[in-house]
Amino acid sequence: MKPSLEWQIATVKAIKPENARVKTFTLALPHWSEHRPGQHYDVRLVAPDGYQAQRSYSIASEPERSGEIDLTVELLEDGEVSSYMHEVLTVGDQIEVRGPIGGYFVWEATMGGPLLLVAGGSGVAPLMSMLRHRAAAGSRIPARLLYSSRTPGHVIYADELERLQNAGDGLEIFHTFTRQAPEGWAGYARRIDNQMLSEVSAPLGKLALTYVCGPTLLVEAVANELVQIGMAPNLIRTERFGPTGDIV
Amino acid sequence: MAEKFISRGFFGKRRQAEAADRLPPGQYITPGFPVLSAGPTPRIDLSQWTFTIEGLVRQPAQWSWEEFLQLPAQSSVVDIHCVTKWSKLDTRWEGVSVDTLFEHVGIDPRAKFVTAFCHGGYSTNLPLEDIINGQATVAYKYDGQPLAPEHGGPARLLVPHLYFWKSAKWIQGLRLMEADKAGFWESLGYHNRGDPWQEQRYWSD
Amino acid sequence: METIQTDLNRALMLDGNAAAGILAEIFSVEMTTSLAECAHCGCQGEMGTLLAFTQAPGLVLRCRDCENIVMRIAQAPGVTYLDMQGMAFLRMERALV
Numbered sequence A: 001m002k003p004s005l006e007w008q009i010a011t012v013k014a015i016k017p018e019n020a021r022v023k024t025f026t027l028a029l030p031h032w033s034e035h036r037p038g039q040h041y042d043v044r045l046v047a048p049d050g051y052q053a054q055r056s057y058s059i060a061s062e063p064e065r066s067g068e069i070d071l072t073v074e075l076l077e078d079g080e081v082s083s084y085m086h087e088v089l090t091v092g093d094q095i096e097v098r099g100p101i102g103g104y105f106v107w108e109a110t111m112g113g114p115l116l117l118v119a120g121g122s123g124v125a126p127l128m129s130m131l132r133h134r135a136a137a138g139s140r141i142p143a144r145l146l147y148s149s150r151t152p153g154h155v156i157y158a159d160e161l162e163r164l165q166n167a168g169d170g171l172e173i174f175h176t177f178t179r180q181a182p183e184g185w186a187g188y189a190r191r192i193d194n195q196m197l198s199e200v201s202a203p204l205g206k207l208a209l210t211y212v213c214g215p216t217l218l219v220e221a222v223a224n225e226l227v228q229i230g231m232a233p234n235l236i237r238t239e240r241f242g243p244t245g246d247i248v
Numbered sequence B: 001m002a003e004k005f006i007s008r009g010f011f012g013k014r015r016q017a018e019a020a021d022r023l024p025p026g027q028y029i030t031p032g033f034p035v036l037s038a039g040p041t042p043r044i045d046l047s048q049w050t051f052t053i054e055g056l057v058r059q060p061a062q063w064s065w066e067e068f069l070q071l072p073a074q075s076s077v078v079d080i081h082c083v084t085k086w087s088k089l090d091t092r093w094e095g096v097s098v099d100t101l102f103e104h105v106g107i108d109p110r111a112k113f114v115t116a117f118c119h120g121g122y123s124t125n126l127p128l129e130d131i132i133n134g135q136a137t138v139a140y141k142y143d144g145q146p147l148a149p150e151h152g153g154p155a156r157l158l159v160p161h162l163y164f165w166k167s168a169k170w171i172q173g174l175r176l177m178e179a180d181k182a183g184f185w186e187s188l189g190y191h192n193r194g195d196p197w198q199e200q201r202y203w204s205d
Numbered sequence C: 001m002e003t004i005q006t007d008l009n010r011a012l013m014l015d016g017n018a019a020a021g022i023l024a025e026i027f028s029v030e031m032t033t034s035l036a037e038c039a040h041c042g043c044q045g046e047m048g049t050l051l052a053f054t055q056a057p058g059l060v061l062r063c064r065d066c067e068n069i070v071m072r073i074a075q076a077p078g079v080t081y082l083d084m085q086g087m088a089f090l091r092m093e094r095a096l097v
Helices: A080-087 A121-136 A158-166 A194-204 A216-228 B017-022 B065-070 B098-103 C016-027
Strands: A008-019 A022-028 A040-046 A052-058 A068-074 A094-101 A115-120 A143-149 A171-177 A209-214 A236-240 B050-055 B061-064 B074-081 B086-097 B113-118 B123-127 B137-142 B156-158 B171-177 C035-038 C044-046 C051-053 C059-062 C069-076 C079-083 C087-091
Touching: A008 A068, A022 A080, A040 A068, A040 A080, A040 C016, A052 A068, A052 A080, A052 A121, A068 A080, A068 A121, A094 C016, A115 A121, A115 A194, A115 A216, A121 A143, A121 A158, A121 A171, A121 A209, A121 A216, A143 A194, A158 A171, A194 A216, A209 A216, A216 A236, B050 B098, B061 B065, B065 B137, B086 B098, B098 B137, B156 B171, C016 C051, C016 C059, C016 C069, C035 C069
Parallel strands: A115 A143, A115 A209, A143 A171, A209 A236, B050 B171
Antiparallel strands: A008 A022, A008 A094, A022 A068, A040 A052, A040 A094, B050 B061, B074 B086, B086 B137, B113 B123, B113 B171, B137 B156, C035 C044, C035 C087, C051 C059, C059 C069, C069 C079
């Protein structure tokens, strides 16, 4: 079945602040179609004078949740669309969207594993769709998420990630902090490097399906490092998010 | 016919009101200086950098970076307009006037068009009459600082009266020609001249 | 502490996946998993792996290996320009009827 690539008008069902600069928008879609974890939707804003702005946002929710999608959006300093969504959009408002889009950066339980996910900042959003789907599908495929954030306050979905890990179904989560770690933190506290990737990926082996998402420069650095430590290059998929200030 | 959906409370970051008479049709003022590019930033070694004028000229010329900096330079404050609809007013540049460069070569009377060719493979074409008589410079400073690589440094062409895709970044030289030859964006539907005041964005305009 | 050279131009670069919407518009099917061969260096890869430059008057997709242009797309009112000189071939799956 060909997914609809027409624009449709979604309604904002809920808005949830994830941290100081990130919010998750739950949108009810009149023409929802089941997406594949990792895909995105395009969002389009139109001003009364005809001026348009359009951006793509990864779907953070799992396809098992029908009729609606979650888009997790970071407020960018000069962001036209993100500032509208954060500062103007309210529950009950309508917003034009198109999707689901993208076939390259997707993972479904049927694809197998093991699964290695590497996120920088808001790049965790599409990976969250994959992990939520993995849980909803009852999968026990070994999976590890390495998630880089500046400070604990920057972490998105903190509680839910802990719950998913505690389910004991083979998912392990590793946080690293690049600016400031939590009090008494014994885990990683630096930018992602070869050593860290080697340690985290070791139990998964060199043939893990690997997905890297975040700011472009972080994704490039990590993708190069993964190849350097011997991960199979053709199993590494990247989704660059463009610039966000500096490397997380 | 269904009306287009309008987003409640959305006006965009770009405002027109302040300088309406200085903005060509369809343009909006932008606070920053957007970086638009068709490819990765070329890495240019100043010791290898040259600027060339060739084609229908009496005497082709080439300058090294040191030689180029010896040429009389001028400052200018101009408005710039990008075909993607953003404009920036009162931008400050420093560089060598194209007229100064042309004095060194002597233009052949058959020359009617110019192609600017650049590191990284970009090119753009424009009528000769749009690049002479004080209308264009090869700029190496923006806002008092050396031109940043992402904005075209070490040097870019600056032709502010035309859409900014004509102000070719990472310029290597100019070629004078009798016949017009479509450059990078012109070969993909964009206008051969590109006058923002006549909204010459596309080939059909 | 290492200093990071941030090249804003490179930081704006995206994956071919970012072009999924416009490619689907033009080809009417999902294109990011279609195989393309770079006419310049012969490297083959899914379109999702191409480097995408979206901040421009048009979309430019470049080969991941040699960074030469594989495809260019520009949209003027009512028309789409497509340049595929940089692509030796494009392999699209047909739906089973």
